[in-house]
Amino acid sequence: MKVSKLLLMALIVQFLPTGNSIAQVKKSPAKVPASAQTKYGSLAVDRSNGFYYGFSFDQPNKDEAEKRALAECNKRGGACTIVLTYSGPGCAAYRTISDNVGTAFGWGVAKTKEAADEIATKEALKRSGGIQPTNFVWTCNSAPGAQLKEIYNASPEITGPVKIGNQVWTTTNLNVSTYRNGDPIYYAANQKEWEKVSRGKIPAYCYLNFDSSNEKKYGKLYNFYAVTDPRGLAPAGWHVPSSREFLTLITALGGEKVAGKKMRGLSGWDIKDSYNFAHGNGDNSSGLNLLTNGSAGGDEYGGGQSFKYGIWLSYWWSSTARDDSFAYYLDFNKYSEPRVTDYSKTTGCAVRLVKD
Incomplete structure (x- = not known):
């Protein structure tokens, strides 16, 4: 009697011990020693x-x-x-x-x-x-x-700090979210919150255009109340420069007419402002590598009016106040670059540090 091939295969599989069919055979992976x-x-x-x-x-x-x-x-x-x-x-x-x-x-x-x-x-x-x-x-x-x-x-x-004249400066913008004693600095995440801290004179920081993705390149923007908070914005060994220390820096780099190009970074400064003016990129020969990190406007005009600036308006706070409402900072202006001038303490500005 002839048995078909299909029937023969069926009989073989039927009498194989349970769990030992060809399709179920697996090799256990070798154990990797913990060491x-x-x-x-x-x-x-x-x-x-x-x-x-x-x-x-x-x-x-x-x-x-x-x-x-x-x-x-x-x-x-x-x-x-x-x-x-x-x-x-x-x-x-x-x-x-x-x-x-x-x-x-x-x-x-x-x-x-x-x-x-x-x-x-x-x-x-x-x-x-x-x-x-x-x-x-x-x-x-x-x-x-x-x-x-x-x-x-x-x-x-x-990058490390640079020595210019008798001063040692940081080469990146400050990017701390706590004071020297560990207390958190208030974070204003949007324009509405920045208006709130401006009206209340609350020490705070924000990001360029309120976009946290700008943090790595530009650091944080602080209002003047954070700069002068007694808990200390700068880490030990450093301080926010006075207006006089900014002037000393400009003099050490040859004065206003030539210092600007030495201070500015290699890119970003060729963007034109609303007056169709651009500073032009620097050669960064000072090593400071100042970037177009912008600023944030606060409540300086009264009535809750607030706004944010484009990156072509870049400011760095000094620790020197002019009066109850205004303080001095470093900026670049089409009439005089660089210069130390004053503006509202509610403005969000970048911060560079000078060594004690």
């Missing part, structure tokens, strides 16, 4: 000053490492971003100046904490004017089975 699993570490820093930082280590993935580092840094009061992420067996080191934390900072990653510290120290010295950074913190991943890999390092993105 060989890759671990991740990260460092977060408030880039505007280096005063606040947070570490993570031995995390299971990149996202968790960065999340924990940011949480630690933000808990300390900083406006923090990730500056270093790495995986595998290795150590990260961070250096600052102990008695003046925030004036210089640097980090590094290597197979040992000693090698990482050597890198961190060199980076900090670039930003300290030669002052030895004595504060040292470090952390290491423990897993020995993977290869050390630097995933992200922001060191090339961070």
Whole structure:
């Protein structure tokens, strides 16, 4: 008797032991020893000053490492971003100046904490004017089975202060959201809130055009009440310059007729204003790299009238008041550039710092 092929196959499958059919055979994946699993570490820093930082280590993935580092840094009061992420067996080191934390900072990653510290120290010295950074913190991943890999390092993105004459200036706009003592600064998220703080003379900050995506490039805009708040806007070792210190800076760069070009950055300054005037881009030979970071108008005209300026009107606060309503700042004007003039304390302006 002949049995068809289909019937024969059906009989074979029917008498196979349960759970052992060909379609159900699977190979179990080989277990990876715990010692060989890759671990991740990260460092977060408030880039505007280096005063606040947070570490993570031995995390299971990149996202968790960065999340924990940011949480630690933000808990300390900083406006923090990730500056270093790495995986595998290795150590990260961070250096600052102990008695003046925030004036210089640097980090590094290597197979040992000693090698990482050597890198961190060199980076900090670039930003300290030669002052030895004595504060040292470090952390290491423990897993020995993977290869050390630097995933992200922001060191090339961070510029140090510049010395002009007898002054040392920061080269980026201030970007802190807390005072020196850790108290939060009021954040005005939109024009309505900026009007509110203007009328109430409340210390506050906002972003250029109330758009937080402008933070990384332009920092924050502060009103004069935040600048002079007794809790301290600048980190230890720095201060908001007086109007006289701005004038000293202009003189050190050759005076009004030539200083402007040296102070302005290489782009953005060729945008024309409402009078069809443009300053023209600078050569940044001073290293200050002043950007067209704009300003925010407050309640200076009374009646609740408020507005925001375009980026071609860029101001930097001094710490000097003229009277109860007006204070001095640095700006660039088509009649005189740069100049130190006065305007309403409710205006939102960028802030640069000078070393104590």
